[in-house]
Amino acid sequence: MIRRALLHLLALTCAMPAAGQEISDRLGPAEAGHELVVRSTTDLSVLRPVLEDFLAAWPDVAIRYEQWLSNNLYRLTLEDCEARGAGADLVISSAVHHMVELVNRGCAYTHVSDQTLALPDALVWRDELWGVTREPAVMIYDRTRVPEEDVPRSRFDLLDLLRASDGPYAGRVATYDIEASGLGYLFAYADSLEATTFGGLMEAFGRSDTVATCCSAEIMEGVLRGDYLLAYNIIGSYALQLAEDNPELGIVAPSDYTLMLSRGAMIPQHADSPQLAATLVDYLLSDPGRAALAEAHLITDLEMLIANGAAAPSLGSSALRPVELSPKLLVASDRHKKQLFQARWRDAFPANSAKAP
Structure with a gap:
């Protein structure tokens, strides 16, 4: 009941005005002498235990946490950067191309430590952006x-399942709206580079009236409620946590390949408390931080996917494809490239075209 109520609340926040944040809360003692402002796309219900574990070692620190939709968080962070304003002390986003x-x-502050130096090259860029989680993109049903x-x-x-336009899955499959969700755009763009099936999937989505919507919570709640039979490219951390209390939710890590996302953490150049933010990054x-993130399903490895029944024991590590934090992702943000990609998406989802900006 609690989990369903939470999902309902989070789904409602997807409909909030674009300029507003989804959730804001303060963690830590009221009398704390230092306050760290963290802006993130991560559901606070998921990240809260991790942040509370950090604060337990810093009794004079509190965190003001702001949860944003990814596109809104990008625009706000860019505005702060251009205005040379403080804004957040730490920004964490799933839309790592942003x-x-x-x-x-x-727009970023440089930080080097033993912890950042230990990261693989694919998960750090210019000592200013660090991949702090490991989360699969999955199908749920x-x-x-x-x-x-x-x-x-x-x-x-999935292509075979959607082959018939009048089959039982017509109108009963959901995925992210790539114009409303920065994460959805990132996953679709990564698919276009990896998958020989991408073109076929786009056509199948359009033919079968697949539903495109903004948010993880909205999609997962729709599956549990019976509105959708399955959903594609859903962030696995939220799905794995939800499945603990809802065994009817099935999860699949695709055997052809499974995208692995690392949420990017960045300390803004003009942050008020960059050193304290760097302490949180470390x-x-x-x-201890990775253990807390794993407990929250924000770090998921192949063994965990197999243990949860999301992946077959035969799935090899070569099927896990990390989304690298590198200049390659700048192509995804190229204006002309993005317009062409979105135009192709609108052809597959004509019902969403009227809502496109």
Whole structure:
């Protein structure tokens, strides 16, 4: 009941005005002498235990946490950067192409430590952007309504499932709206580089009236409620946590390949408390921080996916494809490239075209 109520609340926040944040809360003692402003796309309900573990070691520190939709967070952070305003002390976003662009624009503060130096090259860029989580992009489905023989284990299976325009899955599949969700755009763009199935999937989505919507919470709640039978490219951390209390929610890490996202953390160039923010970054990259992130399903490895039944034991590590924090992602933010990509998406989702900016 509590989890369903929370999902309902989070889904409602997706409809809030674009200029507003979703959630704001203060963590830590009221009398704390220092306040760290953290702006993030991560659901506070998921990240709260991690932040509270950090604060336990810093009794004179509090965190003001602001939860934003990814596109809004990008615009706000860029505005702060251009105005040379303080804004946040730390920004954490799942839309890491936004973060790479912000770093490229000179909006980030440099920080080097033993923890950041230990990161693999794919998860750090210019000592200004760090990948702090490991989360798969998965398919989810309703175990009570989708027969076992229909469960898609790969994108090829999903294509077969959506082949008939009047089949039982017509209008009953959901995915992110790539214009409303920066994460949705990132996953779709990564798919276009990785998958020989991408063009076919776009056509199949359009033919089968697949629903495109803004938010993880809205999509997952729709699956649990029975509005959708399955959903594609959903962030696995939220799905794995939700499945703990809702065993009817099935999860699949696609066997052809599974995208692995690392949320990007950046200290804004003009942050009020950059050193304190750097301390939080180092905690997130430390062994205690990684343990707390794993407990929240924000760090997921292949063994965890197999143990949760999301991946077959035969799935190899080569099927996990990390989204690298690198200049390659600047192409995803190129205005002309993005316009062409979105035009192709609108052809597949004509119902969303009227809402496009």
